[in-house]
Amino acid sequence: xxxxxxxxGVLEIAYLETGPADGWPCILSHGxxxxxETYAETAPLLAESGARVILPYLRGYGPTRFLSPxxxxxxxxxxxxxxxxxxxxxxxxxxxxxGGYDWGGRASCILSALWPERVVALVTGNSYNIQxxxxxxxxxxxxxxxxxxxxxYFHSERGHRGLQRDRRAIARTLWRMWSPKWAFGDAVFGxxxxxxxxxxxxxxxxxxxxxxxxxxxGDPAYAHIETQLVAQPPIALPTVAxxxxxxxxxxxxxxxxxxxxxxxxxRVFRDAGHNLPQERPIEWAQAVLDARAMAQA
Numbered sequence: 480x481x482x483x484x485x486x487x488g489v490l491e492i493a494y495l496e497t498g499p500a501d502g503w504p505c506i507l508s509h510g511x512x513x514x515x516e517t518y519a520e521t522a523p524l525l526a527e528s529g530a531r532v533i534l535p536y537l538r539g540y541g542p543t544r545f546l547s548p549x550x551x552x553x554x555x556x557x558x559x560x561x562x563x564x565x566x567x568x569x570x571x572x573x574x575x576x577x578g579g580y581d582w583g584g585r586a587s588c589i590l591s592a593l594w595p596e597r598v599v600a601l602v603t604g605n606s607y608n609i610q611x612x613x614x615x616x617x618x619x620x621x622x623x624x625x626x627x628x629x630x631x632y633f634h635s636e637r638g639h640r641g642l643q644r645d646r647r648a649i650a651r652t653l654w655r656m657w658s659p660k661w662a663f664g665d666a667v668f669g670x671x672x673x674x675x676x677x678x679x680x681x682x683x684x685x686x687x688x689x690x691x692x693x694x695x696x697g698d699p700a701y702a703h704i705e706t707q708l709v710a711q712p713p714i715a716l717p718t719v720a721x722x723x724x725x726x727x728x729x730x731x732x733x734x735x736x737x738x739x740x741x742x743x744x745x746r747v748f749r750d751a752g753h754n755l756p757q758e759r760p761i762e763w764a765q766a767v768l769d770a771r772a773m774a775q776a
Contacts, residue, residue, distance in 0.1 A: 480495040480496065480497040480522060480523075480534075481495065481496050481497070482494070482495055482542075483495075483496055484542065484543075485566070485569045485570060486546065486569060487562065487565040487566045487568065487569035487570075488561060488562060488564075488565030488566075488569075489545060489546055489547065489550045489562075489565075489700075490538055490543055490544065490545060490546060490562060490565070491543065491544045491545075491546060492535050492536065492543050492562065492565075492566050492569075493535070493536045493541055493542035493543045493544075494515070494533050494534055494535040494536065494566070495515050495522070495533075495534040496531070496532065496533050496534070497522050497523060497526045497532050498522075498525065498526030498529070498530045498531045498532045499526070499529065499531060500531060501531070502526070502529045502530050502531035503529060503530055503531065503576065503599075503771070504530075504531050504533065504572045504574070504575035504576065505525055505530040505531065505532050505533070505575060505576045505577075505578070505767060506532075506533045506534075506535065506563070506566070506567070506572075506575050506576075506577055506578070506587075507521070507522070507532065507533070507534055507577075507578045507579060507583070507756070507767075508534075508535060508537065508563065508577075508578070508579035508582070508583025508584070508586055508587060509534075509536075509537060509540070509579070509580075509581075509582070509583045510579070510580050510581020510582045510583050510584065510604075510753075510754070511581055511582050511684065511687070512646075512649070512650035512653055512654075512675060512684075513581070513671060513754055513757070514536060514540055514541055514671045514674035514675075515534040515535070515536055515541065515674075516667075516670045516671045516674075516757070517671075517754060517756050517757045518532075518534050518756050518757070518760075519670075519757070519760075520757070520760035520761075521756050521760040521761075521763050521764045521767075522534060524760065524761065524764040525764050525767055525768070528764075528768060530576075530767075533566075533570070533572075533575075535562075535563070535566055536674065537559060537562070537582060537583065537586075538552075538554070538558065538559070538562055538679065538683055539552070539554065539677050539679045539680045539682070539683030539684065540674045540675070540677050540680065541673070541674040541677060542677075543677070544677075544679075545679060550698075551686075551698040551700075552679050552682035552683050552686060553683070553686050553687075553690070553697060553698040553701070554582075554683040554684060554685075554686040554687025554688075554690065555686065555687065555690040555691070555697045555698065555701060555705065556585050556586070556589060556609065556610050556691070556705075556708065557589070557697065557698075557701035557702075557704035557705045557708065558697075558698060558701050559582055559583075559585060559586040559589075560585070560586045560589035560590055560593070560704060561700075561701055561704060562586070563577075563586045563587070563590055564590060564594060564597065567597060573597065574596070574597055574598065574599050575597070575598065575599060576598075576599045576600050576601075576602070576767060576770060576771050576774075577590060577591065577598050577599075577600075577601050577602070578601070578602035578603070578756075578763075578766075578767055578770075579602075579603065579604065580603070580604025580605060580608075580721075580753070580754070580755050580756065581604065581605070581608075581753065582687070584603045584604045584605060584608040585608045585609060585610070587601055587602075587603060587608075588601070588603055588607060588608045588609050588714060589609055589704070589708065591714045591716050591718070592609065592708075592712040592713065592714050593704070593707055593708075593712065595714075595715060595716055598716055599716075599717075599771060599774050600716055600717040600718065600719075600770035600771050600773060600774040601714065601716050601717070601718045601719070601770060602718070602719045602720075602721070602763070602766045602767050602770050603718060603719075603720050603721070604720075604721050604722070604753075604755045604756075605720075605721075605722060605726075605729050605732050606720040606721075606722070606732035606733075606735035606738070606739075606745070607711075607714070607720075607732065607735040607738035607739070609708055609711060609712075610691050610708070611711055612690075612691060612692075612693055612705070612708075612709070613693075613709055615691060615692045615693055616692070616693070622730075623730055626727065626728045626729075626730075627728075629649070629653060629688075630688045630691075630692070633684065633685055633688040633689065634688065634689055634692065634694060638685075639681070639685050642681050642684060642685065643681050646675045646676075646680060646681065647672050647675060650668075650671075650672070650675055651668055651672075653728075654668065654754070656727045656728070657726065657727040657728045657752050657753035657754070658723075658725070658726075658727065658751070658752025658753055658754050658758060659725055659727055659752060660725045660750045660751075660752060661751075661752050661754065661757075661758050663757075667757075711738070713738055713739065713740045714738060714739050714740070714741070715739075715740045715741040716741050716774070717741055717742040717743075717770055717773035717774045718739050718741065718742070718743050718744070718770065718773075719743075719744045719745075719746065719766040719767075719769055719770045719773075720732065720735065720739070720743070720744070720745045720746070721745075721746045721747070721748060721755055721763075721766060722745075722746075722747050722748070723747070723748045723750075723751030723752050723753060723755055723758070723759075724747050724748070724749055724750065724751065725750055725751060725752050726751070726752050726753045727752055727753065728753055729753060731747075733745060742773045742774075742776075744769065744770075744773070746762075746766065748762055
């Protein structure tokens with residue numbers, strides 16, 4: 480895979496690319512706290528099937544950088560979606576198969592809902608991944624609230640300092656908790672850990688987990704997107720939605736079916752946790768191929 484970069488919107492986005500230059504575009508986006516290594520095994524499988532696979536580092540990760548020191552280091556969902564759209568525009572990609580989970584899945588879902596003309600098909604970890612911020616103050620069941628400890632931790636200045644002090648230790652703790660059956664080891668974590676050394680990582684992460692609960696304002700540049708997301712728009716595109724049955728932070732999203740009004744397939748990866756593509760690369764690649772086939776049917 481080749482590492483490249485392109486100016487896109489407010490960022491210089493770094494990304495990995497593999498597959499034929501004239502292949503069908505496929506953009507796969509990672510989550511928190513992960514990076515493009517999530518797709519290290521999936522991408523070659525898709526390239527062999529003719530895909531031009533693009534793996535962007537999200538804002539605040541790896542070599543991706545803000546172009547201006549004055550741009551707010553927002554981690555809100557609308558900013559992630561705007562970055563993905565800007566990347567497509569910068570690369571001259573009119574339509575693509577999109578896939579992702581966690582933060583990357585959120586960006587992919589938003590594009591699929593608001594800019595469906597730019598998306599061929601969607602693969603989404605944890606199904607309808609668009610935050611309902613106006614309802615973020617509604618309590619969940621206690622066992623679900625307990626899994627959100629890190630979010631509440633980041634709401635405090637103590638959590639902010641903790642992330643500044645040892646971002647790698649926090650990331651590794653979350654990897655273990657969210658994927659209890661994934662024996663990833665030092666070498667696998669070590670390939671992703673440098674991505675968290677990005678100078679904007681802490682501020683982007685803290686803003687993300689505070690904004691989704693309405694605790695801090697968003698970047699005004701994305702207010703028009705956030706306004707549309709309040710309505711929780713449906714996704715009408717061909718979609719494969721996936722959960723892991725051992726996900727330590729997500730209780731399952733089979734109930735999201737009503738949010739999808741187009742061809743839809745819900746799957747559960749056995750013994751998989753939160754980092755679905757890296758834990759089950761072959762199954763994830765097949766989901767991408769199946770989603771594309773749904774769009775071609």
